[in-house]
Amino acid sequence: MDKLVSIGDNRPEDVRWLLSLSEPELDLVISLKELALQRAKVVGHENLAYKFDLKILRALSYILLQHVRDQINDLQFTGVDGLKEMLDECNLNKLDLGDKASLEDVQDK
Template sequence: MDDLYEVIGNNRIEDVSWICSLSEPELDLLIGLKKLVILRAKAIGHVELAEKFDLKMLRAIGLVVMEHFRQKVKDLPPVPGMDETSACIDGCNLLKSKLDKLSIEELKSCLDHRNRKGQK
């Protein structure tokens, strides 16, 4: 069990599996949201609010943002090439709430790969 805590910390396995499924642009969106929350929390003098903004909260906000975006795109008048945009949005992992849980080894591999990629 210590091995599991070392890999995922206080996060749920479902949330860590979900974040491992995201593409780089999806991760960039979430990182931007997290940075925005930190900046706003500092600006209003409540840094502790940013600390409560964990992976579970980030996942929920990412889902809400993408659902809102999907509705806005759907409400637009027909535009050539829009079918591709809708298909791209539907394939977005930010919108997926049910994913297969990864094993500890798969989680470690995913996180190690992302860490090595970020150090380049």
């Protein structure tokens, strides 16, 4: 349980979600956080960037992938079925992980 404490004020389900992400998915989440930091600095409200915790980043990732999915559905190209399947399997797109990652997995890492 000590390792969960070091993750901050994040909910356990958000931590499990973060641990379930692949490296490219993590890159996207990190990029979203960096974008939030940069934009907050530009507008002069750096403290606003700290509100972008795992819960907010998780919601933004989900919304972004839903938008991408909608854009793909609007395309009339052949061969986008594989892309749709890839998005369906993406953990960024899952709000409920079920038993995919447990707290015991978090403690073991």
